[in-house]
Amino acid sequence: MDNREKRDFEAGLAADVDAWLKGEPTRRTFITKLGQMTGMLAVSGPLLASSSQWALAQAAVELADASSPLGKAQAAALKASTEGPADGSAFRAVAEAKKFKGVTLNMTYESGLQALDPRNFSGPLWEQLTGIKSNVVELSHPDQYSKPVAEHIAGSGAYDILDIEPAWTPSLADGGVIAPLDDFIGKYLNKADLDDYHPLFKALPTYKGKIWGFFDDGDMFALYYRKDIFEDPKMKAAYQGKFNKALEPPKTWEDYAQVAQFITDQMAPNVYGAGHFRKAGSPGNQYDFLQQFRANKGQFFDDSMNAQLASPAGMRTFENMLAANKASIPGNNELDAVSLWAAFLQGKVAMIYSWPPTGRMCANYSQSAKAINFIPQSSIAGKVGYALVPGNPEMATGYNKALSADSTNAEAAYLFMQWAVSPPVSLARTMLPYSLRDPYRLSHYKSELYRSLWPDAPAYLINLCNSANVGLLDMVMPGWQDYALSIDRMCSSVWAGTDPKAALQTAAAEWDQTTERLGKDSQKAFFAEYKKLPGSSADHTVEAMGMRVKL
Amino acid sequence: MSRVAEVRRREAGLMAGFSTAISLWSDRHFKWLLVAPGIGLILALSVYPLLFSFWVNFVNYDFQIPGHAFVGLKNFSQVVFDPVARWSLALTVMLSAANVTIEFALGLGLALAMVRPFPGRGLVMSILIIPLFISPVIVGQAWALLLQRPFGPTNYLLGQLLRREVTIGWLSESPWVYFALILSDVWQWTPFMFVILLAGLTSIPPNLYEASELDGIGGWLAFRLITLPLLAPMITLAITFRLLDAIRLFDTIFIMTAGGPGTKTYTSSFYLYTVGFTQFHLSQATAGSWILLVLTAALVSFLVRHLLKAETV
Numbered sequence: 001m002d003n004r005e006k007r008d009f010e011a012g013l014a015a016d017v018d019a020w021l022k023g024e025p026t027r028r029t030f031i032t033k034l035g036q037m038t039g040m041l042a043v044s045g046p047l048l049a050s051s052s053q054w055a056l057a058q059a060a061v062e063l064a065d066a067s068s069p070l071g072k073a074q075a076a077a078l079k080a081s082t083e084g085p086a087d088g089s090a091f092r093a094v095a096e097a098k099k100f101k102g103v104t105l106n107m108t109y110e111s112g113l114q115a116l117d118p119r120n121f122s123g124p125l126w127e128q129l130t131g132i133k134s135n136v137v138e139l140s141h142p143d144q145y146s147k148p149v150a151e152h153i154a155g156s157g158a159y160d161i162l163d164i165e166p167a168w169t170p171s172l173a174d175g176g177v178i179a180p181l182d183d184f185i186g187k188y189l190n191k192a193d194l195d196d197y198h199p200l201f202k203a204l205p206t207y208k209g210k211i212w213g214f215f216d217d218g219d220m221f222a223l224y225y226r227k228d229i230f231e232d233p234k235m236k237a238a239y240q241g242k243f244n245k246a247l248e249p250p251k252t253w254e255d256y257a258q259v260a261q262f263i264t265d266q267m268a269p270n271v272y273g274a275g276h277f278r279k280a281g282s283p284g285n286q287y288d289f290l291q292q293f294r295a296n297k298g299q300f301f302d303d304s305m306n307a308q309l310a311s312p313a314g315m316r317t318f319e320n321m322l323a324a325n326k327a328s329i330p331g332n333n334e335l336d337a338v339s340l341w342a343a344f345l346q347g348k349v350a351m352i353y354s355w356p357p358t359g360r361m362c363a364n365y366s367q368s369a370k371a372i373n374f375i376p377q378s379s380i381a382g383k384v385g386y387a388l389v390p391g392n393p394e395m396a397t398g399y400n401k402a403l404s405a406d407s408t409n410a411e412a413a414y415l416f417m418q419w420a421v422s423p424p425v426s427l428a429r430t431m432l433p434y435s436l437r438d439p440y441r442l443s444h445y446k447s448e449l450y451r452s453l454w455p456d457a458p459a460y461l462i463n464l465c466n467s468a469n470v471g472l473l474d475m476v477m478p479g480w481q482d483y484a485l486s487i488d489r490m491c492s493s494v495w496a497g498t499d500p501k502a503a504l505q506t507a508a509a510e511w512d513q514t515t516e517r518l519g520k521d522s523q524k525a526f527f528a529e530y531k532k533l534p535g536s537s538a539d540h541t542v543e544a545m546g547m548r549v550k551l
Numbered sequence: 552m553s554r555v556a557e558v559r560r561r562e563a564g565l566m567a568g569f570s571t572a573i574s575l576w577s578d579r580h581f582k583w584l585l586v587a588p589g590i591g592l593i594l595a596l597s598v599y600p601l602l603f604s605f606w607v608n609f610v611n612y613d614f615q616i617p618g619h620a621f622v623g624l625k626n627f628s629q630v631v632f633d634p635v636a637r638w639s640l641a642l643t644v645m646l647s648a649a650n651v652t653i654e655f656a657l658g659l660g661l662a663l664a665m666v667r668p669f670p671g672r673g674l675v676m677s678i679l680i681i682p683l684f685i686s687p688v689i690v691g692q693a694w695a696l697l698l699q700r701p702f703g704p705t706n707y708l709l710g711q712l713l714r715r716e717v718t719i720g721w722l723s724e725s726p727w728v729y730f731a732l733i734l735s736d737v738w739q740w741t742p743f744m745f746v747i748l749l750a751g752l753t754s755i756p757p758n759l760y761e762a763s764e765l766d767g768i769g770g771w772l773a774f775r776l777i778t779l780p781l782l783a784p785m786i787t788l789a790i791t792f793r794l795l796d797a798i799r800l801f802d803t804i805f806i807m808t809a810g811g812p813g814t815k816t817y818t819s820s821f822y823l824y825t826v827g828f829t830q831f832h833l834s835q836a837t838a839g840s841w842i843l844l845v846l847t848a849a850l851v852s853f854l855v856r857h858l859l860k861a862e863t864v
Contacts, residue, residue, distance in 0.1 A: 045758045149614045151832070171615050279723070280811025304688075331700025335811075339702065348701075355849050448655045482830050493813025503813075518615060542762055 061128060062120040069449040073428040074121075076449075081129055089190045094129045096188060100412035107161035107416075108148065113137035114163070116371055117435050121428070123419050130414055145172075145481070148404065149249035152177040155407040160413035166215065166400050166473075167480040168202040171527055173212050174478075179405040180210040184414040191207055196441045199547040200468040201537050204476070205400050209531070213402035214421040218440030219468040221287065221393040224344065224358050225249050225351040227385040229263060229271065238266065249351075249387035253292055256351075256390045257323035263350045264327050272329035275340050275349040278495055285491035286323035286484040287396040287474075289355075294472050295391025295536045305524045307511035309490075310504040318500035325495065330373040333495040337521030338375070345378045353389045355396065356438035356464055363454035369434035374500040382455065386463035388470065392538050395471045399437075435459045439464055445551055462551050469543045473535040479514045486510040607837045614831035626838035635814045639822035640846075646729070646818065647797040650736045651790060657737065658744025658789070665745075666752045678741040687739065691806030694735040698722055698807075722808055725815050732816060735803050740796075744789050750777070750787030784858070791854040798847060803856060819843050 024142055048218070063512070064070040084091040106268045109115040115138045123134035124158065137159065139147055145168050151158040164172060172178045195204060197215060205213040229235060230247055239247035241263055242279075249258040260273030279282035298313030308314075325332055329349050337354060341361055344352045352358065360366045362384040367377055401417045403410060423443045430437045430444055439445055445465040451458040475483055490507035494500050534542045542548060577584070610619040610624055630636045636647035665676060682690065697703045721731040755778065763773045779786075783791040801820035806818040811826065817825070823843065827836030 050710075052624055144615060145667065146828060148829055175614075216763030241827075281808065283811030286789060311613055330718060331702075331720075333720060334699050339699070343701070417608060485825070489811070489813050492723070493809040493815070516615075 002281050004299040006040075008381045012055035025045050031357065045290050058372060060123040069452045070428070070431045070433070073081075073431050073447075073449045074422075076426040077119065077428040078125070078129075081125075081419065082421070084448065088422065088424075089188070089193045089418050090422035090425050092188050093415040093422065097130040097132055097412055097415040097419070099414075100409065102133075103409050103412050104133040104135050105160045105413050105416055106135045106137055106158060107163070107413075108137045108139050108144055108159055110141055110144060113371060113434055113436050117429050117432055117437060121424065121432060126419065129160055130415075132416065134416070135251075142481075148172070148177055148362070149175065150543045152404075152406055155406060156183050157404075157408050159404045160407040160409050161417060162404055163216075163399050164213070165480075166398050166403050166532065167476045168178055168530070169205060169207050169212050169400060169402070169476060171478040172402065173207050176405055178212050179410065180212055180400040181214075181403060181406075181414060181417075182210055183230050184403075184411065184418075185211060185421050188415065189208070189418055193422060196443050196470045198286050198440060198442060198445075198465065199230045199542045199545075200471050200473070201398070201440050202397060203472070204398065205532055206401070213400035215402045215440060216426070216437065217397075217399035218438040218444075218464065218468065219355055219396050219398040220438070220471055221353050221355065222359070222463055222467045223249060223351060223387040223389045223393075224362060225270075225354045225385050225387060226347075226380060229267070230385065231351050235263075238262075241376055249385065249390075251392050253295065253317075253324075253390050256326055257320055260324055260327035260351060262448060266349070271347065273327045273351050274324055274332075275329045275335060275343050276324065276332055276342045276352070277335050277337045277354070278325070278333040280492040281338045283484070283488060284340075286487040287394040288321065289317060289487050289491055290470055290474070291394035292393060294322060297538060299537070300475065301511075301515075301527055305515050305520050305527065307508040307515070309511065311499070314504045315500060318494060318504070321491070322494070322500075323480055333492070338393060341377055345380065347379045353393070355436075357420055357436055359384070359386060359456075359460040359464075360433070365454055369432075371434040384456070386456070386460050388463070388467055392470050392541060393467045395468070395473050395535060397474065398440075405447045418449050428534075439481065440504045443548075444547060465549055465551050469548045471535050472532055472538065472541070473530075476533060477523065479518050479523065482514040482517075483511055488513070553627070587642035604837050604840070607834050608841055610834060612834035614833065621785075622834070626834045627842065629818075629832075629835045630839040630842060635719045635817055636819075636822055638675040638814060639819045640843075642815075642817065643800065643819045644796055646732065646736075646795075646800060647794060650740070650797050650800075651793050653733065653737050653785070654741045654744045654793060655739060655790060659676065659748050661741070661745040662748035662752050680746060682739045683742045683746075685739065687802035688806055690735055690739045694731065694803070695722060695807045698731050723812050725812065727752055728812070728816055729806055731807060732800075732803060734795070735807065736800065740793060747752060747785055747789040747792075748782065749780045751789075754785075755781045786852070787858045791851075791858055793848070796852065 052368045063074050063505045066072070066075060072297040080088050080090045081094045082091070083377075086092075107118060109118055115136050118134055118136045121138060127133050127154075143165060143166070148159055148162050148164075149172070162172075162178060169178070198218070201218060202216050205211050217359035230249065236247045239245075239259075242262065243258065247259065250259045252394050256274070263271065276288065278288075288300060293309075293313055295314045296313040298311060298317065303310055329335075329343055335343065340349075340352055340354065345361060357366060361372075361375055362378050362380055364378045364381045367375055372476065381432070391419070401421060403417065404415055407413050420429065423441055426437075427444055427447055427450065429435060431450055432437050439450065439461060442465075444450060445461045447461075450461060472482060479494050489510075490503045493506075494503045530536055531540070534545050534547065536542065538544075552786075594616065601671050609621060609623060611622050612619055654693065661679065661847055665672060665679075694702075700706060700718075700720065703721075706717040706719055709719070714746065719727050719758050721727050731834060759781075760773060799820050800818045801824065804810060804818055804821045810817045810821050819839075821837050823836050826832050826839060
């Protein structure tokens with residue numbers, strides 16, 4: 001150290017000492033505090049992680065009263081998982097999964113009610129049985145697609161199990177986001193479980209000859225109507241007198257509008273003939289238009305993949321939908337699914353078509369759970385009949401459980417999926433009052449336990465099965481989001497007064513743009529694959545293909 | 552033993568030298584050490600995403616189309632030639648202008664009414680500014696509940712008032728849907744204008760008004776000759792801030808109309824959200840964001856220049 005350096009050093013030291021004596025912050029104290037803060041940050045990470053994990057940890061298994069149908073179904077699921085039969089998928093999954101004790105599975109679920117099943121029931125029960133923890137990642141519906149793709153691009157391995165729309169399967173499979181299950185299925189699954197799926201749902205996870213998941217939510221639309229109104233002698237006589245035919249649940253869309261208008265004319269403002277969730281983005285428009293369009297023999301694309309929306313079938317669909325709107329409850333075009341349920345449960349509407357929870361809510365079964373108390377109590381319990389949606393009902397969305405291709409715990413993840421969708425466990429899950437998982441297995445439809453949930457439950461289950469027999473699928477191909485968005489925009493603009501023909505042409509042009517963007521040839525190939533699925537069109541349903549399930 | 556002591560002495564000397572070298576290095580570079588974490592954060596959270604998004608502008612980055620092939624200006628052309636994008640920009644301009652104009656007029660009126668003390672002024676002011684503290688999503692939900700048929704009470708109350716049935720589709724029919732959106736925005740953000748303009752009014756020296764009174768100038772003339780010129784910088788400031796926020800209008804649209812009916816209530820923000828996160832065309836959404844950024848930057852620089860000019864006068 002030369003003299004100059006020594007002077008500088010001593011001056012710096014003196015300044016530090018002076019500052020320290022005066023109680024001022026010095027470079028030394030700053031560095032010390034910075035070090036302390038860095039240390040605290042390093043420690044706080046694990047501390048925060050453990051505390052947040054504790055906060056988000058699943059509760060203990062939430063079990064129903066053992067004497068209730070749900071309690072019995074849960075007990076049966078537990079028994080099948082622990083005692084067998086030994087070749088049962090649930091038992092084999094649990095037995096094999098024990099070697100992965102201590103592993104944590106990250107699984108995506110739609111936020112809200114959907115996520116309550118793995119948080120309250122299946123997640124904790126699986127942990128109790130195998131020692132494998134589950135971390136439920138709640139995502140909004142669009143994020144259930146975008147997040148797994150983003151994480152796949154980043155290679156983060158953030159998720160093990162994905163809840164996806166069946167319509168997303170081709171995109172996610174081709175993009176390498178999800179992995180095929182064939183090897184695991186060959187090793188662990190009781191093949192009889194595959195045959196237990198209703199044929200409409202069985203083929204949904206299959207793409208290019210491989211199985212990319214397990215179907216797990218039978219989102220069949222069905223018609224729910226007020227039996228007391230349809231069976232009222234005065235109403236029946238008046239209808240017979242006016243139209244020279246019996247008042248009964250409609251079988252065509254023309255009849256539907258006519259019946260709805262008749263009830264509105266007779267009973268409004270106390271009761272209106274119909275109600276629909278027509279609010280933009282709700283997403284009733286797309287499902288309703290697509291089911292009616294196909295029931296009217298509409299084709300989505302011609303052989304050259306040009307959109308065929310602007311067609312007589314499209315015009316006829318709008319004529320019927322507008323007639324139904326006219327006959328509906330005021331504010332029909334502003335309703336979303338929940339407000340439509342509220343209107344029906346309060347007795348303001350005579351007919352609605354919607355997802356299967358409608359039947360459980362009408363019977364006040366769903367409302368027995370605190371989590372679903374935002375839905376009003378049903379004033380129409382015991383008065384609701386179940387029928388097929390006129391023409392062909394839409395299987396609106398549904399869910400597949402899929403294995404993330406980036407999972408570091410692929411086998412454990414697969415085993416959870418196999419267990420969760422196995423007949424006894426999936427039955428208990430679809431019977432949870434707060435669950436939005438709907439029956440999809442033949443054993444669900446036939447279950448005596450499910451049938452004893454409320455007096456009309458047998459008719460409800462039979463109707464869901466019959467609906468699936470003639471049900472129609474969403475477009476299982478890339479671009480589904482774009483095609484569906486165009487339909488939603490088209491419909492809501494028509495409700496606001498746009499000429500239907502112009503709206504159909506605009507939507508068709510948007511469809512063509514989407515097809516061009518994704519590649520006409522590749523979309524053509526995807527559409528050809530889709531057309532092979534039962535339920536791709538009105539003349540290609542399960543029933544039309546000779547696979548009808550009769551209960 | 553003495554050899555060991557010698558080694559230790561040399562080691563101590565080396566350590567002292569090393570320590571001094573660190574100390575000197577730290578003296579020279581201390582300022583950089585202090586700013587390094589901040590710079591690191593800015594690089595990681597702002598500069599890197601900005602550069603990344605600039606790259607995304609020129610490649611395919613679409614969750615439905617594998618790969619990131621170079622596409623030139625295609626992403627920009629997809630936005631520019633998309634009629635929905637053009638409409639959303641026009642609507643953004645119209646809604647922003649309408650919202651800010653109404654909020655300014657109401658905010659100024661309220662500020663003028665509240666500038667002089669009166670009993671209960673504090674309470675009234677507290678109530679007036681409550682909407683400012685509510686999340687726009689909640690505001691949107693609240694207005695949707697009030698306006699949505701058949702459950703919302705608005706049409707019923709209007710019917711009672713007008714003594715005839717009112718069947719307005721506030722959330723599904725044009726032009727009512729625009730009134731609904733403006734209503735919710737004005738309800739939430741008028742207090743913002745009010746607070747800033749009130750601060751401006753209270754900073755005007757009262758002796759100016761006293762002098763004007765002595766000169767026989769009062770009322771409208773005093774407002775035009777004293778209040779407005781002295782309040783002008785605050786007016787510019789309030790309008791600049793509010794306008795910058797108004798052109799990002801998204802939350803209430805998302806909750807109240809979801810862009811409908813059709814695409815009639817698509818603002819630029821909602822359009823970009825839909826393209827990016829409903830349709831997953833990320834590169835198109837990014838190109839749209841850059842276009843909006845350039846347009847906004849031009850507006851901001853114009854307003855800021857105006858603001859600075861006003862302050863120097």
